[in-house]
Amino acid sequence: MFKISVMYPNTPGARFDHAYYRDKHMPLVKARLGAACESYTVDKGLAGGAPGQPATYVAMCHLFCPTLEGFQAGMAAHGKEIMGDIPNYTDLAPVIQISEVVVG
Secondary structure: OEEEEEEEEOOOOOOEOHHHHHHHHHHHHHHHHHHHOOEEEEEEOOOOOOOOOOOOEEEEEEEEEOOHHHHHHHHHHHHHHHHHOHHHOEOOOOEEEEEEOOOO
């Protein structure tokens, strides 16, 4: 299993529409990737590790994909549409990490 994490740095003054991200963008991603994305989660950053510290990321999602090749094929086919939707909910550039899930 592979996890693709898409994280949006918590930058002062940046715009992020959590409702749009949760209700429109992520269902779009799932619909376009189909079986290449088994499931996903959406996180809203609340705080950092120390009291009073801001969250490192304002939001993130984690896509769980059975194969890396399936995810890459889905993005090759639909990445332009998926990435083109980003300005509808944020002016931040996402940070992306691909991981292999070793304990689930």
